[in-house]
Every structure is written in C-alpha cells, then in structure tokens.
Amino acid sequence: MAPPPDFDTLTIADIARLADGDRLPPVERWNPAHCGDSEMRIARDGTWYHQGAPITRPAMVRAFSRILRRESDGGYVLVTPVEKLDIAVEDAPFVAVEMKAEGEGRDATLAFRLNTGELVTASATHPLRFAEQADGPHPYLHVRGGLEALIARPVYYELAERALAGDDAGPGVWSAGTFFALQA
Template sequence: MPMPPLPDLESLSLAEIARLAQDRRLPPVESWNPARCGDSEMRITRDGSWYHRGEPIARPAMVRLFSTILRREADGGYVLVTPVEKLTIAVDDAPFVAVEMKAEGTGRQSRLAFRLNTGDLVVANGDHPIRFVATANGPHPYLLVRYGLEALLARPVYYELAERILADQDGPSGIWSDRAFFAVGDAE
C-alpha cells in the first residue's frame, strides 16, 4: 500500500497541521518488549540521512516506515522495534531533522509547526517543547517529537526561528508556541 503524498505545509493552516499531526496513528512501540534482539546495521546521520550497511536508504517511503517503529530506550540508545524483534540503530545526533517551519501569530499568540525529514508534522507546545543545547558554535535547538525522540532544527529553520526570537525582545530571550515559552537561556 503506497504512502499518501506529503501535504504542502505552506497551503495548510496551523489548525489543519495540528489536526493532521494528532490524527497520525503510530504503532504502539512503547508497549512492545520482544526478547529477540540484534543489530539493524543501520545508522541515522546528523543530517537525518538513513544508512543500512553503509549504503544510503534512497527510498523516502522506507525511511518513513522505519521511523514509525523507532524507539528511544531508557539507557539513551535507539532501537527499531516490532512485536517480535528489537534491533539497535546508531543515531549520530537526533533521529529526526526539522526541515521546514510554519508560523502564525506573534509573541504569546505564536504557533509554530514543523515538518520533519520523514514528513511528520509537529506543533511546538507543552507536549512537544523546543530546547536549546549550548555548543561552541552557539545554541542548537531540538524539538521533542515523541517518547524521547527529538528533531534537530536544520540550519535554515533555526535561522527562521532566530529571526522570530530577535523580533520579540519584550522579555527573556526565547520563543512562544501554542501558549508555551521556550527560553534560549535555558541552553544545557
């Protein structure tokens, strides 16, 4: 069964994006605990590219499918999990990359939605916070996608976010989305 085409983010309102994100049904990977374990021989690089045995996975539909069975373990590692098998997967940074952002409103009335490299749509809010990690190259923003899985904001998306942060300098440095505030100064 082919996967439906990805909607054009620009043509959707944030209310439509929020509905699409909420309607997405994912496998209950958090409840699967199979005994059979192994290594998937797969890796997700910092830019969100997926590899198997050193070769890129070229089919976006395969990457989207694998992303639905990805889980973060209590020890911080990552696995691909089904009801009968659990396979480790190497992740260089975050398993997802936010490649596009759509914003509505300003200040406290802002709502921000992100499209991930897998086609998933996520609205930043209290359940999907943005956090900033301090690095030698400045803060790196991450968006919580689900169950400990995060998306690194791609550089162009981060620049869009930074423009909004700079434009809204009435209080502490940070960004509002869906009634939640995410401070840049809280960089870890």
C-alpha cells in the same frame, strides 16, 4: 503509505488535525527480546543508512521512523512485536526542515515539518530546547517518547529572528501558549 501533504499549503489548524490523526504503532508497548543490530544509522543530517548505503526511498525512511523507539539507557532501537534491533543515531533521529508560524508574541503557534514528513507543533507537550555545544547552539524539538528533531540551520535562523524581534524579558519564542527561551 501516502506521501505527506505539501507543507506550504497547510494552515496551523490543518497541521494540528493531521498530527492528531496520525496514529503511530504502539512501540512503547512492544517488548520483544533483543535480536541484534539493524546495521542502520541515522546521520546528523537526517540521512538514513543501511549497511553503509543511504536509504533513498522516502516511504522506507518514513516506515522505519514510525517503529523507532528511544530506550531508557539512551540508545535507539527499531521495534516490532517480534523483534528489536539497535540503530545508531549520530545526533537526533529527525531533522525539522521547515517551520510555519501563525500569530505573534504570546498568540504565536509554530509548526514544523520533519525530514520524514511528520508534522509537529511546538507546545508544552512538544517543547523546544537549545543545547549549547562547541560549535554553537543546537536547537531541538521533542517529537515523541524521548525522540527529538534537530532543527535545521535555516529553520533555526527563522526561530532566532522571531526570538530577537519579540519584546519578552529575554530572547525566545512563543508557541501554543508556551515560552521557549533561546539560550540553553
């Protein structure tokens, strides 16, 4: 598997093209019998662990992330055509670690690079949501099939700055023709 491209050099059009060309396995069609626990965990900061030790190879994390699925009961599994293993997820399975913005106001498009290298553009299909929690707002980006990315704090501050600079009725951001209110 090739390493992800350098996010800084990509345009929003490049990101859209790469995201469209990224063919994921059809995990939603695989329904093997449950086989047990993977002994894996995804920490709140996006670090993947196996048997308590961090998985340090980015290519391994990326490979596992491509077979991750959210179940109807809210749990997470790693699934292949022949096995299904539980995986613990502390918050969200992905973290949005970088944001690229083109345009302003209603014409803006916001794209994100996840900790796995995956690229996602916020849109009606990939909405942003903001959940109020005891320690403050937690922003999320829908990635696919019920899987979300927690937006890293520095990226959230970029979003908040854009939201407060806008002249909309309430604080929020536009991306790909959709408005996302900043509050939960």
